[in-house]
Amino acid sequence: MKNTLLKHLLLLAFLLFVQVMVLQPVHFWSLTPFIYLFSVIAWPANWSVYRNLLIGFISGLILDFCLDTPGMHTMSLTLVAYLRLPLLRWCSVKEDIVEPSEKSMGFLSFWKYAFLMVLIHHSCFFLVESFSFFSLLTLLFRILGSTLASLLLLFFLERFR
Amino acid sequence: MHSLIQFFLRFGHVVLFLLMEAFAFVLLVQGNDFQHSVVFTSANRVSGQLYTWRHQTSSYFNLREKNQVLWQQNSDLQKRVAALEATLQAYQIQEQALKPALDFEYIHARVIKNSVSMMSNYFTLDVGKEDGVEKGMGVVSPDGVVGIVKACSPHYSVVLSVLNVQARISCKVQHSDVVGSLTWEGGDTHKALMMELPNYQMWAAGDTIVTSGFSSAFPEGLPIGTIVRTFKKPAEGFYRAEVALFPRFETLDNVRLLRKVHQEEQQLLEKEAMQ
Numbered sequence: 001m002k003n004t005l006l007k008h009l010l011l012l013a014f015l016l017f018v019q020v021m022v023l024q025p026v027h028f029w030s031l032t033p034f035i036y037l038f039s040v041i042a043w044p045a046n047w048s049v050y051r052n053l054l055i056g057f058i059s060g061l062i063l064d065f066c067l068d069t070p071g072m073h074t075m076s077l078t079l080v081a082y083l084r085l086p087l088l089r090w091c092s093v094k095e096d097i098v099e100p101s102e103k104s105m106g107f108l109s110f111w112k113y114a115f116l117m118v119l120i121h122h123s124c125f126f127l128v129e130s131f132s133f134f135s136l137l138t139l140l141f142r143i144l145g146s147t148l149a150s151l152l153l154l155f156f157l158e159r160f161r
Numbered sequence: 162m163h164s165l166i167q168f169f170l171r172f173g174h175v176v177l178f179l180l181m182e183a184f185a186f187v188l189l190v191q192g193n194d195f196q197h198s199v200v201f202t203s204a205n206r207v208s209g210q211l212y213t214w215r216h217q218t219s220s221y222f223n224l225r226e227k228n229q230v231l232w233q234q235n236s237d238l239q240k241r242v243a244a245l246e247a248t249l250q251a252y253q254i255q256e257q258a259l260k261p262a263l264d265f266e267y268i269h270a271r272v273i274k275n276s277v278s279m280m281s282n283y284f285t286l287d288v289g290k291e292d293g294v295e296k297g298m299g300v301v302s303p304d305g306v307v308g309i310v311k312a313c314s315p316h317y318s319v320v321l322s323v324l325n326v327q328a329r330i331s332c333k334v335q336h337s338d339v340v341g342s343l344t345w346e347g348g349d350t351h352k353a354l355m356m357e358l359p360n361y362q363m364w365a366a367g368d369t370i371v372t373s374g375f376s377s378a379f380p381e382g383l384p385i386g387t388i389v390r391t392f393k394k395p396a397e398g399f400y401r402a403e404v405a406l407f408p409r410f411e412t413l414d415n416v417r418l419l420r421k422v423h424q425e426e427q428q429l430l431e432k433e434a435m436q
Contacts, residue, residue: 021215032278049174057181064188066211068276068283068319071189078181082174128189129280130347138348 056081299378
């Protein structure tokens with residue numbers, strides 16, 4: 001039990017580091033993939049709502065602190081951390097999922113869950129980001145484009161699990 | 162009392178969730194005012210140091226390319242110096258005439274953290290208050306204007322990029338009195354908009370846009386970009402111009418900060434005149 005927690009926290013910390021140090025300066029037509037969602041999606045299903053919320057909230061604060069995005073990552077990450085358990089229950093056909101992955105859930109259920117998580121996170125993030133400036137077309141392009149970029153990255157990472 | 166505990170057992174997570182989101186919202190709303198929250202930005206000591214390390218590592222990657230660019234700039238500058246010297250000799254310009262250009266001092270800095278993919282982009286420099294940086298100073302790359310200092314800590318400063326929807330830079334069409342203000346609407350990192358161009362057309366596509374010298378951040382005549390096309394929104398009395406920016410914001414590295422030498426004197430005088 002302790003080991004699982006430690007393993008997930010280490011993976012999360014590593015991915016946050018990669019996000020801040022490597023991915024943020026890289027951008028493909030102003031799209032940014034969010035690699036740390038890979039860790040969030042894979043958190044065990046038996047974690048309590050509070051643990052989900054707390055880890056999500058603190059990671060969000062760390063990201064905002066490092067990336068000069070006041071509140072944006074905190075808001076969207078807390079949101080998906082809160083919604084992931086209901087989403088997971090809704091998407092999975094099996095009852096006894098311990099750690100969500102393509103192997104444990106089956107291809108369709110897992111990617112439906114991953115897609116919804118990424119889409120909700122990105123919609124929240126880019127909506128909040130365009131707080132002071134609004135152009136529906138740019139917003140949609142950024143949400144859908146970045147969702148695609150993040151999913152591709154997750155798909156690639158999932159091959160190596 | 163019993164029902165209150167019952168309530169928290171059932172809905173505590175909803176309350177916690179809402180509290181966290183509310184906190185994030187406060188950060189978001191306050192975050193735009195950088196002056197109060199240097200701690201929460203990349204100008205703080207911890208992430209400043211991290212970004213410095215990253216910059217030290219990554220700055221080795223494209224040295225060849227940068228060398229090429231520097232070499233090119235060097236030879237361009239030499240050509241310009243030669244041309245200017247010739248002009249000087251031809252006109253016998255007195256030293257006094259060159260004075261406006263000397264009103265500004267430079268501080269050299271390197272970009273240790275950069276962002277271009279957001280709507281509000283900022284970048285971080287490896288110099289701060291102890292190097293003489295102050296809020297409101299203009300920042301230029303070798304290609305042109307890139308931003309204005311928004312906040313500074315003792316060793317780092319955060320710059321509001323030209324690629325920020327909040328940025329407004331006073332600019333004009335070179336060799337004319339047509340003044341406007343430069344803004345960015347997100348998306349394309351190579352294009353910005355010059356707003357409030359007057360109704361009579363005294364410009365054309367291809368004209369160079371330079372700083373107007375009206376703000377204390379930049380002297381007159383620093384390059385910004387060139388006009389691609391001009392257009393007019395139906396309900397507006399002014400023209401807008403799409404401007405292709407000179408600097409490549411994705412690869413910003415060496416920049417200079419401009420410090421106006423008699424800034425305080427000017428501000429004092431302006432204050433006095435207002436009273």
